[in-house]
Amino acid sequence: MSKFTNEKKSVKKQISRGGEIGKHDGFKIHCQQWLEGSSPSSGTKILNIKLTEKILRLIITIMYIDTHAHLNFNAFKEDSSEIIEKCLTDNIWMINVGTQYITSKRAVEMARKHEQGVYAAIGLHPMSLETGLVKIKADPNETEERIGEKQFDYEKYKELAVKNVNNGGKVVAIGEIGLDYYWRPKTQIRKKLFKQKQKELLLEQLKLAKELNLPVIFHCRMAHQDLVDILKENKELIPEKAVAHGFVGTTEELEQYLEFGFSVGLNGIIFKNIEGINFKENIKKIPLEKILLETDCPYLTPSPFEGERNTPLNLKYIAQRVAETKNIRPEILVEAATNNAKNLFGI
Numbered sequence: 001m002s003k004f005t006n007e008k009k010s011v012k013k014q015i016s017r018g019g020e021i022g023k024h025d026g027f028k029i030h031c032q033q034w035l036e037g038s039s040p041s042s043g044t045k046i047l048n049i050k051l052t053e054k055i056l057r058l059i060i061t062i063m064y065i066d067t068h069a070h071l072n073f074n075a076f077k078e079d080s081s082e083i084i085e086k087c088l089t090d091n092i093w094m095i096n097v098g099t100q101y102i103t104s105k106r107a108v109e110m111a112r113k114h115e116q117g118v119y120a121a122i123g124l125h126p127m128s129l130e131t132g133l134v135k136i137k138a139d140p141n142e143t144e145e146r147i148g149e150k151q152f153d154y155e156k157y158k159e160l161a162v163k164n165v166n167n168g169g170k171v172v173a174i175g176e177i178g179l180d181y182y183w184r185p186k187t188q189i190r191k192k193l194f195k196q197k198q199k200e201l202l203l204e205q206l207k208l209a210k211e212l213n214l215p216v217i218f219h220c221r222m223a224h225q226d227l228v229d230i231l232k233e234n235k236e237l238i239p240e241k242a243v244a245h246g247f248v249g250t251t252e253e254l255e256q257y258l259e260f261g262f263s264v265g266l267n268g269i270i271f272k273n274i275e276g277i278n279f280k281e282n283i284k285k286i287p288l289e290k291i292l293l294e295t296d297c298p299y300l301t302p303s304p305f306e307g308e309r310n311t312p313l314n315l316k317y318i319a320q321r322v323a324e325t326k327n328i329r330p331e332i333l334v335e336a337a338t339n340n341a342k343n344l345f346g347i
């Protein structure tokens with residue numbers, strides 16, 4: 001008997017027990033709503049759904065990959081295991097992304113606990129670099145107190161990666177790395193030094209990605225032109241496979257990343273109104289084979305749940321919005337994004 005027939009039986013059995021179909025419930029509701037062309041809303045309970053063969057097949061086969069999650073952060077200290085289990089049951093896989101050594105290590109530990117479905121990226125985020133040039137506020141959602149690394153310990157990160165690339169393939173990328181100009185040092189000299197230090201950090205980590213033949217997850221805030229220029233100046237370090245995660249920029253900036261062959265990660269920020277940014281236009285411009293879906297949880301909770309802590313379980317709302325904007329069926333978008341993620345990260 002095929003896996004599908006088996007699962008179909010189990011779904012039907014659960015429904016006959018009284019409406020709740022447990023692990024497939026969320027998918028049932030969303031598939032049904034997608035097929036009817038309406039938007040999913042919170043707390044919806046659809047009872048007595050007529051389960052056609054088509055819906056059942058969708059319920060069972062739709063699979064998501066959250067390519068940028070932070071269940072390795074302090075915000076999930078109490079319940080990360082619970083959330084991961086829920087995601088895996090709902091067919092949502094994830095990559096937990098490191099931002100410094102401690103969160104990278106934690107991402108690896110989480111990945112190692114699961115045979116499949118949970119992966120790690122490791123790296124030193126530009127904001128986690130302690131430059132002494134600007135005071136950066138601690139983010140208790142990330143770590144209890146600000147740690148900050150004075151320099152990039154190449155060998156230490158390499159060891160963390162190597163141990164877990166060769167042994168089970170749990171580290172699937174170097175990231176998140178890049179440039180972040182949100183915090184500004186006060187003087188011109190300091191500003192220049194600050195940018196220089198971020199650039200050096202980025203180049204070191206691009207070297208590591210090359211050495212280990214791993215894709216790169218780029219974080220870039222208010223610094224797209226510098227990132228593009230740095231890559232063009234250091235052509236030998238341009239990663240073959242990379243994603244511009246949580247892209248917020250102009251259409252021209254987007255095009256530059258696409259020219260490098262990079263993928264683009266879309267998350268809940270697309271629900272926001274940001275001056276000078278046309279998310280709709282950007283989404284239309286990204287070819288389907290370059291789209292990745294991500295939550296960046298615990299941040300950037302998509303509408304209609306703003307204000308709540310984000311989790312990978314919300315990925316479907318981002319998928320829904322992207323599909324609407326691209327005017328394609330959500331299941332087509334999700335299937336493409338999942339395949340893109342598998343190809344990019346080798347999972």
Ligand SMILES: [Zn+2]
Pocket residue numbers: 068070097176296
């Ligand atoms: Zn992130």
